[in-house]
Amino acid sequence: MTHTLPDLAHIRALEEALHRPAVRRSRAALEDLLAEGFVEFGASGSVYHRAEIIDLLVEENGEDTAELRTGDYRLTPISPDAVLLTYRTHRIEADGSQRHALRSSIWKWDGSKWQMLFHQGTITKPFAYD
Template sequence: MNTADQLRQLEERLVDPAVRRNPALVAPLLADDFLEFGASGRVFDKASILEDLQNEATRPASFLTDFAIRELSPTIILATYRATRLNADGEPIGQSRRSSIWAHVNGQWQITFHQGTPIPPSQNPTDPTQK
């Protein structure tokens, strides 16, 4: 499996509701110095994200598109993609642009930084009000 496929698979694990609520599954994917600028504007470190995810309400499903990587160094990769949230009926309800920095440490990939930026409905091709 190539690096892009590996990192896409890891990003998909991090949006999987069953994984998100389980700190034992999430913690190894986050670097100790992990930092996130959330789409909400909040800032999270590893401890706060693990705590918040345990208490997170069930979220709608999400899927990733436009996934791309850029090698910053042999062991540091920038991953970018578009995340689309779906409601219980499988209809798109929101999108965001996402970026993550992954570091290959001790034989495994760990996310060190993540940022989510909401895409306004006027720029969202899946927004039903824009059709």
């Protein structure tokens, strides 16, 4: 089966699905979005593997009251079956605390759908959106 590289809107939609509490708490949705072999280098400095991050996310409780702003999305092809998505986040907690991060994800084609293979969040200084 042949496929074409996805456009930014498609990969961005998949990425942003992972920001939503309903998706983060759904084991089936996470297993569909995260590839076998998935690894995350968290903004906290921790390293997470697929099974571990799925277990952590489905156990999140309570409503997420933080506001998450995203921007500066860019999509770069890295092979016929993989793309690199980069973007910035600005998270504002209910208590007013804030965290800015640079984010990068590698999405790969598994033969039928795009799945995230790698993600990294890196804390950064505050930035302004265009």
